[in-house]
Amino acid sequence: MKIYVPGDSAAISVGADDVAAAIAHKVTGATIIRNGSRGALWLEPMVEVETEKGRVAYGPVSVEDIDSLVAADFMHGGAHALSLGESEKIEWLASQDRVTFKRVGIIDPLSLSDYEAHGGLVGLRRAISLSTEVIIEEVKESGVRGRGGAGFPAGIKWKTVADAISDQKYICCNADEGDSGTFADRMLIEGDPFTLIEGMTIAAIAVGATEGIVYLRSEYPYAIKTLQKAIDIAHAFGWLGSSVLGSKHAFELKIRVGAGSYVCGEETAMLESIEGKRGVVRAKPPLPALEGLFGKPTVINNVLTLSTIPAVLADGAGAYKARGVGRSLGTQVFQLAGNIKCGGIVEKPFGISIEEVVNGYGGGTLSGLPLRAVQVGGPLGAYFGIDKFETSLDYESMLAAGGMLGHGGIVVFDDSVDLAQQARFAMSFCALESCGKCTPCRIGSTRGVETIDLIIQGVKVDENKKLLLDLCEVMTDGSLCAMGGLTPMPVKSAMINFPEDFTGEVSRR
Amino acid sequence: MKYSTWSQEAALAVLATLREEKGPVLMALQALQKEFGYVHKEDVTLVANFFNKSRADVHGVLTFYHDLLTEAPTDNQISVCVAEACQAVGSRQLEKDVKAKFGKEVHDGYCFGNCALGPSAMVNGAIIGRASVEKIAKARI
Numbered sequence: 001m002k003i004y005v006p007g008d009s010a011a012i013s014v015g016a017d018d019v020a021a022a023i024a025h026k027v028t029g030a031t032i033i034r035n036g037s038r039g040a041l042w043l044e045p046m047v048e049v050e051t052e053k054g055r056v057a058y059g060p061v062s063v064e065d066i067d068s069l070v071a072a073d074f075m076h077g078g079a080h081a082l083s084l085g086e087s088e089k090i091e092w093l094a095s096q097d098r099v100t101f102k103r104v105g106i107i108d109p110l111s112l113s114d115y116e117a118h119g120g121l122v123g124l125r126r127a128i129s130l131s132t133e134v135i136i137e138e139v140k141e142s143g144v145r146g147r148g149g150a151g152f153p154a155g156i157k158w159k160t161v162a163d164a165i166s167d168q169k170y171i172c173c174n175a176d177e178g179d180s181g182t183f184a185d186r187m188l189i190e191g192d193p194f195t196l197i198e199g200m201t202i203a204a205i206a207v208g209a210t211e212g213i214v215y216l217r218s219e220y221p222y223a224i225k226t227l228q229k230a231i232d233i234a235h236a237f238g239w240l241g242s243s244v245l246g247s248k249h250a251f252e253l254k255i256r257v258g259a260g261s262y263v264c265g266e267e268t269a270m271l272e273s274i275e276g277k278r279g280v281v282r283a284k285p286p287l288p289a290l291e292g293l294f295g296k297p298t299v300i301n302n303v304l305t306l307s308t309i310p311a312v313l314a315d316g317a318g319a320y321k322a323r324g325v326g327r328s329l330g331t332q333v334f335q336l337a338g339n340i341k342c343g344g345i346v347e348k349p350f351g352i353s354i355e356e357v358v359n360g361y362g363g364g365t366l367s368g369l370p371l372r373a374v375q376v377g378g379p380l381g382a383y384f385g386i387d388k389f390e391t392s393l394d395y396e397s398m399l400a401a402g403g404m405l406g407h408g409g410i411v412v413f414d415d416s417v418d419l420a421q422q423a424r425f426a427m428s429f430c431a432l433e434s435c436g437k438c439t440p441c442r443i444g445s446t447r448g449v450e451t452i453d454l455i456i457q458g459v460k461v462d463e464n465k466k467l468l469l470d471l472c473e474v475m476t477d478g479s480l481c482a483m484g485g486l487t488p489m490p491v492k493s494a495m496i497n498f499p500e501d502f503t504g505e506v507s508r509r
Numbered sequence: 510m511k512y513s514t515w516s517q518e519a520a521l522a523v524l525a526t527l528r529e530e531k532g533p534v535l536m537a538l539q540a541l542q543k544e545f546g547y548v549h550k551e552d553v554t555l556v557a558n559f560f561n562k563s564r565a566d567v568h569g570v571l572t573f574y575h576d577l578l579t580e581a582p583t584d585n586q587i588s589v590c591v592a593e594a595c596q597a598v599g600s601r602q603l604e605k606d607v608k609a610k611f612g613k614e615v616h617d618g619y620c621f622g623n624c625a626l627g628p629s630a631m632v633n634g635a636i637i638g639r640a641s642v643e644k645i646a647k648a649r650i
Contacts, residue, residue, distance in 0.1 A: 010623050013638030041625040180592030183622035218576055219621050221634055259535060259574035262619060276532035277566075278573040294531060336625060338597035343625025366598060375593055411594045411624065422593070429592075429619075 001075055003027065004048040004055070006105065007034030008190050009222040010183065015062055016045035022066045023047070027075055036191015038105030039345030040092050048087055051077040057084040092342065092361060097323065099331045100308045101184075101347045104191035110229055112237055115194045121245075123313030127202045128247045135206040136162055139309065142317035143329030148174055148265075148302030149377065149406040149482075151328075151395045154309075157299060160289040161207040164297035169209035171200050172274065172293055172300045175216040175223075176258050176265035179378025181337040181409035184345060185303035188333075189216070189223040192307075193230035197253060199306035201244055202313055203299050204251045212251060213293070215270050217258040227255055262379075262433040266481045267300045269435055280435045281481045302407070304333055325351035328394035336362045338375075338411035355389040358412060369414035373498065375422075377406025379429055380486035382493035383419060402493055404486070419498040423491040424452040430487040441484025444475045448491065458504030465495065465502060512546035519544070520552055524559045533560050534570050538577055547578040583614045585649045588631040589640070591617045594624035603628050606642050611649070 005011075005020040020032055037044060046059035047069075056077040058069060065082060072080040084090055098104075107114040115121070127135050140155025161169060173196065177185040189196060200212045216224055231253050234240045242250045256274050258264055264273045268282035271293050292298025308330065312320050321329040328350035334357050336343045341363035348357075358364075358374060365371050373383050376393075382403030384391070391401045398405045413422075427448035434441045451468045455461055472488035479485040495502050513519060523540050527533045537556050538548050548571055557564045571577050589595075589604045607630070608615045623629040626638035632648035 009621075009636050010626055010638060013623050013626055013629065013636040044626070177622060178620060180590075180620045181594040181624045182620075183624055186622035219618065219631070222636070223622075256536070257539065258576075259539060260576035260619075261574050273535060274532060276534035276536060276570065278569050280573075337594040338624065338627070340625060379593060409594075409624070411597055413597045417597065422596075425593070425596070 002050040003030045004033045004035045006037045008037035011044040018063045019045045022063045036104045041344035055087040057087045058082040123310035124198045142312040142320040147304035161297045168296045170293045170298040171203045171209045171212040173214040175303045178262040178265045181411035182407045184333040193227045195307045199309040210250045212253040214255050263435045323349035335409045339365045339414045340412045350394040365414040367414045372415040373413045375411045377404045381406045419494040419501040423494040426490040438480040440475045440478035461504035515545045585614045587615045588618035590629040592620045595627035598627045600628035
């Protein structure tokens, strides 16, 4: 009898380990599989049992529920107040279009046979049989763009690295998912790590790299453990190493753990950090694609970008680009977070509206208070009010609306939020995390905090608002990287979309 | 958390395991902290000499990263996430309350990737969702 209890750290954060232990203790003959999470996080810990009609889910399960679940014969799908029915028919999940996340929550993350049974390694095997030009053409054709936030076409980046002549090239996976409200990289690594390894191996073959590094943040200890185990398994299987699945290609993969610096998610700061130095941003050019890690040509892609590649190679570019809108092709893994009733992973083609994600899937606020604002795209993304909820979630529409899609995180706030405080936080976070290389970011952020404080206190409000906008312009235009360059986005969007919070009067509350 | 007692020999033994690494300074400081709980004053010179770097290089790395500590950590290490998604569910107040109760054990965290089940905290490396002062107190050793 197979019982699935997610080993995803979000599930563990609400008691999944205790639930798994209690089930092991009280149900004899049960094989407990610690799968990833399917992403309906408000239902965690979501326990599933394998029955004749497929997997049946219960959730959210606590240790106190185990006795009554056993009494209801949940091991065979018995009726219980916590029953969610057949897992595949849970509307919230069934209505999604899972491509990058298709195996997450379904398979045992560390079972290669499970991985292969669910379509794993098909993309890599095909890539091995193709010429590097054809692989890159397929990736270009699919329209996959960088999921870290910049949205740069992956195929073009790969082509640049492939064309560079060098004795050594690198594939670097940016898993420094520091944006608040984002957790897709973590969930993918914890729930389906082989997909990332497969994507990186395909990238390596395509550009002629033999070494890969995953830069994984220290705040994700569970993901670090899972990925290391997966790498070891892939090694033992003959996937990683001197001959990838028996081919002429060699590929070694290592993890480098971050050390609590947000700016190291910026690609050049990440390279510095992998080289063991301070995470100080590099000026571009030279592009990392030509002079990246240790000065060698380097592909840098986000976890989700690389993890989407196996599906592109397995099913072809056509199947992938059939989804999405305009120049935003394929699916995006949205992450619903903050004050949200039904938070978690929503993977849908680009072009779904904020309304559909936040109210449709999210079901409104957790507190039950009216929803007042969302921040889309992480700490450097814009604050929008509900008047912008019809905006289509794709790269171009978000830009046109004065925001950005970023890494696909959406943080929801109820009406207790004070947008002046949120703007202040954006500046203070920038001051804390700035690498210090360029003045607009290093000094501007501190001046920004001071200026917003004056506005909040009601000191020369109009003058200081003007000054703040001027400062924002300097930071946007004068910063070396996106840290200082985009910090004005949450600040300005808060001022523009929620002017009533910047009057210097506390009367609103 | 249990850490080894620092000695020069023990520190050098840790560094010896990293001899073959490219760009080893940050890794070395992380490894020393993992073994001894924090980076000792003498480690800066040891790492510099071992990897043929300047002390300024090593000091620069040591002072850049929030994770690296230069003083012995408290027995319990509590980190409360104060980033936006957790702010949206009351982490500012939680952080104040937890700090009032556990003082020096508490540090600000910036996102543990548990943003749909906030407020989140990390206690001695274990993640806590829908965190409260009570839950955090229970997770302490």
